[in-house]
Amino acid sequence: MESATRISFDQTQNLGSVYYIHPSDHSTLKLVTMPFNGTRFADWKRSIVISLVSKNKLAFVDGSLPKLEDNSSDLKAWERCNTMVIGWILTSLERTVAKNVMYYNTTRDVWINLEDKFGQSSSTQLYHIQEDLASLTQSGSNIAEYYTKAKALWDELDNVDPLFICSCNGCKCDTAKTICSSKKIKESSIS
Known part of the structure; x- marks a missing residue:
């Protein structure tokens, strides 16, 4: 009797996977031309969203890909991508704004904090x-x-x-x- 062989595919190598990171991607990559300084949040947000969609990483921001369970086989890939996206966001913020969100552990938490502080119209x-x-x-x-x-x-x-x-x-x-x-x-x- 043949034993069933489970073939595991590394999602970090799949170009269509949310866990794929291109060799040119790094945590200090600048996704927007002008860093957010606390004004015109909507313009900055639109620029970041466009960049994240093109990199297939919006799921980390919009909450559709929450942190995985500790026993998940994709946890390391999730953590790596989450940290990368946090780096991209921090790089797109001026230093004083970045200090306010630097110690959040998930991209979603960083995003929610920025939305709460700057996304409200007045x-x-x-x-x-x-x-x-x-x-x-x-x-x-x-x-x-x-x-x-x-x-x-x-x-x-x-x-x-x-x-x-x-x-x-x-x-x-x-x-x-x-x-x-x-x-x-x-x-x-x-x-």
Whole structure:
């Protein structure tokens, strides 16, 4: 009688695995061009998320891959990747911000802490964006530059002051229709 042979595949060598680390990856790799200094969190967050998705490591941040049990065969790979992603995040933060999250053990904990401290929109942020929009003029810039500035401010405004999303089944309250209409009016006012 033949004995069943269990073939184990090393997930760290599988290009599609969340545990794969490319030979050029290291813990001090810079994923964003401008380190986060405590302002414009949404811009920094978007840049980091794009980088982490491209590296197949977003699962460490969004909580979909929590720390494995001590007896898991993939625990060492998880720890290595978790530490690598923490390094990437710390490298993308200015020193004073990094000090606040340096001693967390999981990437998820680092992320939650940053979200709690910097991810909350405030009326002050909203006011400054609205003020920037109100004072925006084309001046000497061409139409493409002007539109780019205006669009960036509108995108930032949408991020700081997100629109209400209707949750009724089949939208019987017409909230979605009203929101879409007002958004079209807002976008047409900058063109």
